[in-house]
Amino acid sequence: MPKGIKKIKFVSIANEANSSNSKFSPDRWACVPANKKAHFHIKEWHNETTDAQKKGKIYWIVLDKDRKNIVDRLECMTDKLFSYKIPKNLCGYPYYIEASMTGKPDSSFTGLFLSGYCDPLIVSSAWSRTRGGKTIKNKDSQNFGLAYGEVVHFHARTEGINGEIVVIEVHNEMWNGDYKMRTIYNVEVKDGQINLEIPNTSQWKAHIKQIQDNEEFYVKIKRKNGPYLKDKEGSDRHGQYLNIKNQLKAVNKTKPSNQTPLIIGQPNTNIARVGSCTFKQIKINEIDEFPVFVDGKTKVKPISTTPLEEKHFIFFDFGKTGVRGDAQSVLNPLISLLRANQHSRIIIDGHADERGPGNYNLKLSQDRAEAIMNFFKSNGLESSKFECHGHGESQLKHKGTNLTEAQHQENRRASIRFNYYENTFSPIVFETIAPFAGKTKKLTVSAVGKERKGCRGRHKDEIKVLDGTISKTEPKNTITYPVNANIGDDFIKNYILYFGKYINYFSSMHKSYYFYINSCTYYPQDNKPTIHVKTYPDIVWLAHGKYDYEEDYFFHNHSLSLQKGLAPEFESLIDSIYKWTSLSMVDYMAKRVLLDYIKAEAQKIEIGLHAIHNRTQEKKGTALSLTGTTVDFIAQTKYTKYATSAAMYGFVCLQIVIEILILLLTRGRSGISKLKKIKKLAKGLKKLKKVMDSLPEDVEILGPSMAYRSGLYYYKQADGRIALVWEADLKIEPVVAVEYKKEFDLLDYITDKTVKDKITGKQKQKDFEDIRDKAKGTYEDKLNNIAASISIVGGISIEQNIKYNFLTKSYAFSKQAGNFYDEARGVVAYGQYVKLAAEVKLKMAYEDFIFGLIYHKFEGNLEFKGSALIGLYQSYGKDTEGFYIENYISFSGLKVTLSAKAKLMIIKYTIFDVSTEDEKGKPKEYELLAPDRVRLFKIYLLKI
DSSP states (O other): OOEEEEEEEEEEOTSSSTTTTTTETTTTTTEEEETTEEEEEEEEEEETOHHHHTEEEEEHHHHTTTSSEEEEEEEETSOOOEEEOOOGGGGTTTEEEEEESSOOOOOOOEEEEEEOOOOEEEEEEEEEESOOOOOOOOOOOOTTEETTTSSSEEEEEESSSSTTTTEEEEEETTTOOEEEEEEEEEOBBBTTEEEHHHHTTTTHHTTOSSSEEEEEEEEEEETTTTOOOOTTTTTTOOEEEEEEEEOOOOOOOOOOOEOOOOOOTTTTTOOOOOOEEESSSSEEESSSSEEEEETTTTTSSBBBOOOEEEEEEOOOOOOOOSOOOHHHHHHHHHHHHHHOOOOEEEEEEEOSSSSHHHHHHHHHHHHHHHHHHHHHTTOOOGGGGGGEETTTTTTTOOOSSSSSHHHHHHEEEEEEEEOOOOOOBBEEEEEEEOOTTOOOOOOEEESOOOOOOOOEEEEOOEEEETTTEEEEESSSSSEEEEEEOOTTTTTTHHHHHHHHHHHTSSOOOOEEEEEEEHHHHHHHHSSSSEEEEEEEOOOOOOOEEEESOSSOOOGGOOOOOEEEEOOOOOHHHHHHHHHHHHSSHHHHHHOOOOOOOOHHHHTEEEEEEEEEEEEOOOOTSSSSOSEEEEEEEEEHHHHHHHHHHHHHHHHHHHHHHHHHHHHHHHHHHHHHHHHHHHHHHHHTTTHHHHHHHHHOEEEEOOOOOEEEEEEEEEEEESSSOOOEEEEEEEEEEEEEEEEEEEEEHHHHHHHHHTGGGOOOSSTTHHHHHHHHHHHHHTTOOOOOOOEEEEEEEEEEEEEEEEEEETTTSSSOOGGGGGGSSSOOEEEEEEEEEEEEEEEEEEEEEEEETTTTEEEEEEEEEEEEEEEEEEEEEEEEOSSSEEEEEEEEEEOOOOOEEOOOOOEETTTTHHHHHHHOOOTTTTEEEEEOOOOEEEEEEEEEEEEO
């Protein structure tokens, strides 16, 4: 059950604010005359409040109208009335009054709103070049050097309209009547003041007809939907006059800005802090160096919080007002803090003990408060910041007739209260990619330009890091700390679980580290971190798939091993299942034939599931690195191997089932109907049929070949943020194609053309074959031979490339977006192409025998391959300018590979054994003609 004060009430007092001169609503609000004290007392307590608490001390708190900022607070006994007076300049603004046992505002509505009233009035007005500067208002037509285009400031002190929104009109006094030059709306009256910066006076000049050497301007002020406000003399003209000479000064155009100070008691959060306990820069070094904080500037905005409140006590000798030496040790650290909070209001309450006459003690307590004020003023603080009150012996801390000297000392005191803002920022979030599985990456955090002069004693020259429950502190300005990602040693075993977290938007995949670098100027609260480091796992997830596709098609051209066909373990398992579920040998043989067919079809399928982790990381904004530890999930985890084989098996079986279902449902008519459709189509394509019939038998129709590759990974962009990126490429080449391929034996062709016609006789065919066999050689299968082939393929292809950034939620990436891609992706390309390929193989072998033993032996092989592709393509895509269609001719370049081997042995000694192939046995590749691409046209369907 709640304890404490449930409700307060407004108390009517004669000659002060009372029921006859005030307006009020019980339990809600009170509106009292200006400069009349309004009195309040406790109306009702909560039931659980004890009698001792009802006779103890409470706090009376004055808040702003939003109940967020404390304006004033006073401690007193429960039996005393609380009084509060609102001066004329603050009338019109509603304050909230409440009582609290803890000294903290209550979240529930237990208080009253209090406002003062008086006649609205403009007390004074002035012009200046700068806020609070020398006044340039005059009545003697002096110029003070002001020209059109210069910035001017208008100031006015008001009564009765605090917190209101007013309208400012700038008028020009002309001989034939005044002219309204400009109207400025939504100007707020704060603290009873209007402070308005007007930058664009150059616009005034254009509206003045018959402009004079000196023009006079003044201001009119009116309440929203109300009349013009007047001064004490009854005039509605204010700031008479601002004189501007007939000259123009070029300046940048900006809007007028309201520079009125904030409501009394609340510091200005826009004032730059000037404390000398500070640092200038924070840098983080990993692979690159990132300055995350420079001279108070960071990408993270300061937190908007309730002002902090400080309260300090200064003690005095009996009958004295001088500031003692022990008091200076309390006051000196406050000077830099108050300089940094230029708009804080300092309330100094002086007190005396009960010894001595009441009037004497009242003056003594006032002098003590002013002594503290004078100490601050002597150290450069403005007197307008202070409010001094002498309370005499009315607020004793200790009461009684037998007080000790120590208790009397605590009664002889002055309390200093003020609200202030510290530069409290939210932690700077720094993201990085880190290894795991026992490996770490070093992160170096440095604070540059650290100073500790003027520190109020809270901050040490050190950097602290918090890693979960582990804490480390370095007593210097740089700390190097090893960081890693939030993945355990069971990565391979439980990779599916980790991958699920990786792609789950609502799952936290990062690990957190907190660094503490604190000073009075920046990040003063040493219990709050300065930098929040988030480490993301260094993994590149890769998936590959191929169907009847022979060429390499790897992610970023990084070669990996793929599973081709069913795994032997899976074949053995299926074979066992077939055997034990077969009812007869015939049934088993039928299933065995089916398995062999499925195995043969599965050989056309290749699948790869990999991850590359703990990589050699790339620098920010550069190409993705794939150098690291490679995991083959199919080869290294049994369940993945079986799952992959089962997927292949299911894919092939699905094809068979679909064909069988079609035949059963159509009772075989589907095959006949297909033939009829083909026949009907053929009738309409007689010309094409004639062309097809005229083609040689070496022409073959090729079915589709397709390949897929994709990668998912975290990447550090040029702006330092971590993005989750998905890349996927799909290529079908061909969708359909026609191939003409011719193979022939050059040695047969040469002997046939040069020897066969010259041999005569009945056995000329046998003689020709003897000569040909002698030319080719006869030992074993190592025949001398020159073989050649030529291939021409014409087809249609499709390729789609996608890159998607989950951070920016964008397919098209550009430098302007602050990301790491220079070119747009998300392109679909269709094309028709012709591919030419030629191959020549030369094989020579020779052996010489002496006495039945090999004397010398020579073997030589020469293989030459060449290929080129030319195509006409049409692509659809999106780049930084918009959605487009592009037609272009693409030439793959003319590439050839050459492989040559030669070996000579005499008796058992190798004389030479040479080869042009590399260490892996691959032939060397040469580019005779470079690839090229010629754009025919590019049309934008939609500009962005």
